Amino acid sequence: MAYWLMKSEPDEVSFADVLAAPKQTTAWFGVRNYQARNFMRDAMRVGDGVLFYHSSCAVPGIAGLAEVASAPYPDESQFDPKSAYHDPKATRAQPRWISIDVRATHAIPFIPLTELRTIPALEEMVLLRKGSRLSISPVTAAEWRAVLKHAGVKP
């Protein structure tokens, strides 16, 4: 069991949106960064824990807990010429980009980025490293526990 942090722009898909979705599940599409894609393709497993992070918004931070809910599959939006995520170099025979399903599990009291930076156990967190822009990043078990503890959630 591994842990991850996934960034979403709440204007696009917020944690509340996923909680309200059928089966509390959403397809995580539109990842167009190879490192993030490779995490989904090679490392993320059904049941892995996910910190659902809101980025590019007034108050960025962790909004809730989720889990990986599917194996990887081709991201449909790469084939759609009308999509902002269209990739003319991708073909159905050789897809470039993949999606996974993510299921929201627990709402937690929102933890702003500024607050995350004050938690000593999170000092080395990939998200908090200078220049880090990855939309999907690994989270250690210790970091996961520290976030849950901070949020007052029983593991």
Add this chain to the structure above:
DNA sequence: GCCAACGTTGGC
């Protein structure tokens, strides 16, 4: 809207 820090592209 600014801009630092990255990532990608494409000419050579």
Add this chain to the structure above:
DNA sequence: GCCAACGTTGGC
């Protein structure tokens, strides 16, 4: 395979 130019991310 280098690297300059360009594009994107994302906090502020």
